Amino acid sequence: MFDTARLRDTVLAAWTASPARFREDANAEEDFALGGYRDRLVVELAQNAADAALRAGVPGRLRLTLADGVLLAANVGAPLDQTGVEGLCTLRVSGKKDEAGAAGRFGVGFAAVVSVTDTPSIASRLPSGEVHGVRWSREETAALVAARPELAAELEGREGHVPLLRLPFSDDSPEAPEGFDTLVRLPLRDEAAEQAVRRMLEEAGPALPLSMPALEAVEIEVDGRTRTISAEGWHVVAESGTFGPEQVAELFADRPTEERARPYWEVRWAVPGDRRGDVRGVVHRVVHAPTPSDEPLDLPALLIASFPMTTDRRHVAPGPLTDFLVARAAETYVRLLGELPATPDLLDLVPGLMGKGALDAAIRREIVKALPDTPLLPTISEGVVPGNQARAVEGQAAFLEKIAGIVPGLLPAGWSSRNPALTTLGVRRADLADVVDMLSGEAVEDKDPAWWRSLYEVLPADDPEAIGAIAVPLADGRLVRGPRGTLVLSQESGTFDPALLAPLGLRIVHPDAAHPLLLRLGAAEATPRTVLEDPLTHAAVSESLNSTDPEPVAQAVLALVDAAGLTAGEAPWLAELALRGADGELYAAGELLLAEGSLAGLIDPEVPFGVAAPDLVEKFGPHVLAAAGVLDGFAVVNDSDVLLDPTECDHDLDLEDEWLEAVLDLLPGLLNTDLDVPPVVREFTAVRDLEYVADWPSALALLSRPPLRAALRPLRVLAAGETVEVPSYTAWWLSRHQVLGGRRPTELRLPAGDPLLFGLYGEAPAGIDADALKMIGVRSTLTELLDSHGGPEELLDLLADSSLEVDRAQLRSLWIALAAVDPARVSPPEAVRVVLKGTVTVADVEDGPVVVEAPDLLALVEDRPLVLAPFDLAEALSEVLDLPLAGEVVTGAVTSAGTEKPVPPEVRSLLPGAPATYVEHDELLVDGRPVPWRFFEGAVHATGVDGLARGLAWASGQWGDRLAVAALLRDPARVPLLLAEADLDPTASI
Incomplete structure (x- = not known):
């Protein structure tokens, strides 16, 4: 039997002697029960069971049974002895201070029962078979305290609350279940206490046996349902040691005396064997020391370590001992990683730097510092290496196996290069382009073409840019970078003897290395045409x-x-x-x-x-x-998108630069405009070697028929957003050379051409298609001539050639046509075709030719070379020829005196617009010269019938009726007949 009476008497005597001691014990027990140990009942019961098994040297076993409002905790191991009872009845005095490996070390854990019961008891079976027990009772303790007058005031101040565990009582009928050595019986205080116990039992997990290795299994039975908790299936790595005197002095300087008496340390990490990488949902993510604390630990493993704790037993106390254990925890964690299978799951255990608390962050920093130099990562061909010697490449297993001997430290497939854990491990990531760079030079000198084909077979092809520089073995033994510019022999080209193509220096892919991927990356299929077009x-x-x-x-x-x-x-x-x-x-x-x-x-x-x-x-x-x-x-030059620029347009054609200059002259304004892009000929066709032809009749027969005829057609030029047609090179060249009977095409006209061109142009030879002749410059109509570039000037040059015959009617028609030309298109001629004293001739501009704009000025300029055309075109023709009008070279003033007379009424019937009067002169002088008539300052001046008739017809705007007016003035009686004749004249104005 336990000596409980002595213990009670001793405590009661101490309280009686010092009521403050009573209050201190009551407060301390309440603090532990309701504070630091309020939710650790199951943990503390397991801890006591583990320590009992450790002392007995047997595998620990604990059974927790909740039934009928009572929690029973049965365990195997050393039975409770008198020392143990004394330890349970004291606060902060542990009976295990000298036991290495004991989970209990503070002497307060059993206080956790106070949170759920008022009548706990413990019974143990001694080696003799006897069963001894001890119990505690809040009610009985209160009665004993109340019987002491010295404590009455303290008891009243605490409203009857007394320390439960300070006064033990003997258990008269202790019971211990079969197969167990000790039984803790806790009748639960109330429904709230029972619910709290149920919750703690539900939350109990592998952390119990993992943090207490002496405890092999924990059986939990609630309402008839049983489950067993063990550490089976977990991978555990532990390190431990003993401190020497110097270390104790250094590391325990800030720790209590009894802690210094336990100079042991231990660090243990555990991960589930079947789900490495995460312990969420399995254990609380906190530091266990060895019981769970409130220190958060977000590392994906369970940490149990002998960290020094603060007085509330909830937090790790900072200090040199904690720093020492942080370093040991990091070392042990790295060892844990090294013992686990080297699979990609290992990356889930690699921590980041961000922790959930200061302790978590400190452990992480130490782990991360050590990881890059630790051999953890498997390579395809070099075994396990440290992270700083490994490389990660994305790709399928076949690809990685193929390049393993070339990329050092290459991780197998499944080790994603995107996983941030690889950075923590110091792994260098190599993207596909980096790998392609490695696949060149000495590393692959011994690889045969078949090896390269097998590489192309597994090379990731979803990023053509990254693999665009992949090396390619050539048939001549060279190894070149990138398929672009290489040729892959096709079935069609495969008929060629390689020796035949060798002189061309082609980059032909070795047949054993040929693969469709090379074509997708820019290689060309070696058909006869692609081989011909190859730059080499x-x-x-x-x-x-x-x-x-x-x-x-x-x-x-x-x-x-x-x-x-x-x-x-x-x-x-x-x-x-x-x-x-x-x-x-x-x-x-x-x-x-x-x-x-x-x-x-x-x-x-x-x-x-x-x-x-x-x-x-x-x-x-x-x-x-x-x-x-x-x-x-004839050889034909075909080209497309030809820039009309002297530096770009060069086809080695005779006079090509002159043709280019002539074409640019046809594009007004472009030469003086800053163009981003020069004019472009979309489709350029030209016949070459024309300068060597001797037999032009036969040559023109060929050139005027297909397919060479296409070279005569105008070219379409895109310039400044507009499309313009210009003469082709071939047509232009032929137009400038004597290819038609010894004459240039521009000197000839079509046999059936415009009559107005007769005399000016020779007749083109028969037998050549008219359209072909027109394309090379043979003239057809006056309109087409004047519309062509330089056509008006060409016509003026011909008119200035005195060796060419032009009659007066033809000349008048030519002047009429020229008057419609834009003066900006014409350079002033140095000589013109004129009428001088009734004769058609050629006059130099220096001879003073004038354009006559009114018939009454003819008499004043009759000695000059005259350009005669319908008077309404005179001003336009003057601008085209840059010649003065007659009115600009003579004054035209009437210098004689006359008599004003009425216009005969018969004339007014013929000329309704005639003035009412005219001025009759015996001798009409204009600028001192006698003339027959003059319309001057709105008045008709005349001498004689013919002069008057012309003056009145001009003044009334009916110049064509001048002869009829003259006849009328000579014989007024003929007016009815003249009017009748005028009615019959379709050109008459009356």
Whole structure:
């Protein structure tokens, strides 16, 4: 039996001697029961069970049973002894101070029962088989205290509340269940206490056995339902040690005396074996020391460590001991990571820097500091390495396996390079472009073409830009960066002997490495046409004339031209290809003729053209040589989007620069405008080598028929947002050369052309299509001539040629047409076709020709060269020719005196608009010269019948009736007959 009476008497004596001690014990118990240990009943019961098992050296087992308002806690292990009873009846004095590994170390844990019961009891089975027990009773304790007058005042002040656990009583009928050594019986105070116990039992989890290793299992039975809690399936890593005297002095300087008597430390981490990476929902996310504290810990693992606690047992006390344990906790956590399987789940256990509290953050910092140098990460080909030696690349497993030997420290598939934990581990991320850079140089020198094809097979293709520089093995053994510019042999091109294409220096992908991915990344399928269009083929052709042995290049190119089915003019650049002539000399293809070709008979024999070697013609045929630039018929240049700029427009055509200048002259204003883009010819076609033709009749017969006729058609030019037609190069060149019977086309007219052009232009030869003649400059109508660029000036130049005959009626019609021309289009002529004293002739401008605008001025300028046209066109014609009007060179003033007379009424019947009077002169003088009439300052001046008739007809605006008026004035009786004749005249104005 326990000696409970002595303990009671001792405590009661102490209280009686010092009532303040009673109050102090009551307050302390209440603080622990309602404060630091208010929700730790289950934890404290488990802790006592663990310590009992530890002392007995047996696997700990605890059964918690809630039934009928009573909580029973049965455990195995060392039974409760007198020392233990004394420890339970004191505060802050533990009987386990010398027990290494004991969970209880403060001597206050059992106070947690006070929060739920007023009558706790403990019974233990001794090794002899006897069962001893101890109990506590708030009611009995209160009675004993009340019997002491010295404590009455204190008891009254506490409203009857007394310390429950300070006065033990013997249990007369203790019971211990079979299979267990100790039983704690807690009759629950009320419904609230029972609900609190139910909650604590429901929340109990693996943290109990994990934080108390001596406790192997915890059985919880509530209302007949039982569950068992154990640490099975958890991965636990622990470190522990003992402090030496110097460490105790240094680390425990700020800790209580009894803590210094326990110079042990322990750190333990645990993670669920079946769900590494997260302990949420399994244990409370707090630090266990070893019982749960209020220190938050957001790391994805359970931490149990012997941290020093503050007096409320809720928080870790700061200080050197805590700092020491923080470092040990970090080391142990890193060890934990190293012991776990190296799978991507491990990344879930890598902490970030942000913690939920100061302690959490401190532990994290130490862990993060150590991780990059810790071998944790598996690589595909190098085993487990530290994070700072590892690389992460996104991609499928097949791709990563393929590049593992090239990218050092490469993590397997599943280790996402986007996971921020990799940064914490010090892993270098390599994006796809970085990997592509690594796949070059010495690292891949030993890789055969088949290996490269297998790489293309697994290379991620969803980011073409990132993999655009992937290395490509060529058929000639080179390894080049990027598929762009390489050629992948197709079935069609595969018929070529590689040795035949070798002289072209092409970047042909090795057949064993060929893969469709290369085509998607910019490689071209090596058809005959794509091989021909390859820049390297172009370069080989352009340099072939300078080569010491151009024959292999020629053979390769001609074979490609044949296979591609090219036609003459389709690839004009081939004209630079060096080919052998019949004389054995080398020529550019464009300088060779086919001996049997149509052009050979048209060319001047003195022109330095060669003739293609017969063996080349026999081997490849004339059509292949013609397609390669050898001249069969006329060579045609085809181009598109040609900029009309001297630096851009160069097709090696005769006088092309002059044609360009002439075209730009047709685009008014553009040469003086700052254009972002020069004028552009959408489709450019031209016939070359025209300057070497000797047989023009035969040449024009070819040029005027399809397909060469297309080169004569005007070109459409896009300039300043407008489309303008301009003469083609071919038409322009022909118009400037003597290609029609020794004359230029612009000197000739169509045989059926405008009669007004007769005498001015020669007649074009028959037998050539009229439209073709018009396109090369042969004139057809006066209107088309004047509408053409430079046409008005051309006509004026012809009129100034005295060797050409022009009759007076033709001249009048030409002046009428010229009067309608915009003066801005015409440069003033130096000589003009005029009428001088009735004769058509040519006069220099210096001879003073004038344009006559009124018939009454003719007499004043009859000695001058006259430009005569209908008077209503005189002013316009004066501006076109930049010649003065007659009225601008004479004064025209009437200088003689006359007599005003009425106009005969018969005349007014013929001329309703005639003035009422006129001035009759015996001799009419104008500017001192005798003239027959003058309309001056609104009055008609005249001498004689003819002068009067002209003056009145002009003044009334009926100049065409002047002869009729003269007849009327001579014989007034004839007025009825004249009026009748006028009625019959369709041109009469009356």
